[in-house]
Amino acid sequence: MDYSKLIDSLTPDMIARLSEAVETGKWPDGQALSEEQKESSIQAIMLYKARFSEQTDEPFTVSKEGELITGKKQRSEFQGLSSNDKKRQESLIDIKTDTSDKS
Numbered sequence: 168m169d170y171s172k173l174i175d176s177l178t179p180d181m182i183a184r185l186s187e188a189v190e191t192g193k194w195p196d197g198q199a200l201s202e203e204q205k206e207s208s209i210q211a212i213m214l215y216k217a218r219f220s221e222q223t224d225e226p227f228t229v230s231k232e233g234e235l236i237t238g239k240k241q242r243s244e245f246q247g248l249s250s251n252d253k254k255r256q257e258s259l260i261d262i263k264t265d266t267s268d269k270s
Contacts, residue, residue, distance in 0.1 A: 174214045182215050 185208045188194050192205070200208070217229035228236050 170214065174211065174218055177211065177215050182212055185212055 184195060188200055189205055189208050189212070192200055194200065213229050217231060217233070220228070230236055
């Protein structure tokens, strides 16, 4: 299958329907999506948005250059530590302060 031709043939209405199907887990007629259909739909949506979307700063999308855009660029806008950074820092503190003699 030529994915490039497939993506070119999709319309915004088709993408909206695929998105709704992925979100609800059902096709418009009520039938459930199989796991394979869900994966294929997500891939088609991502490829379509990468090719035709003007927004390149939206997290968890693919840019026109093929780069995966995550939320990490936006992280610098928020001060403080993330919960993972806090846990890492706390574990380092625990290791440094644990001076008990285990002999």
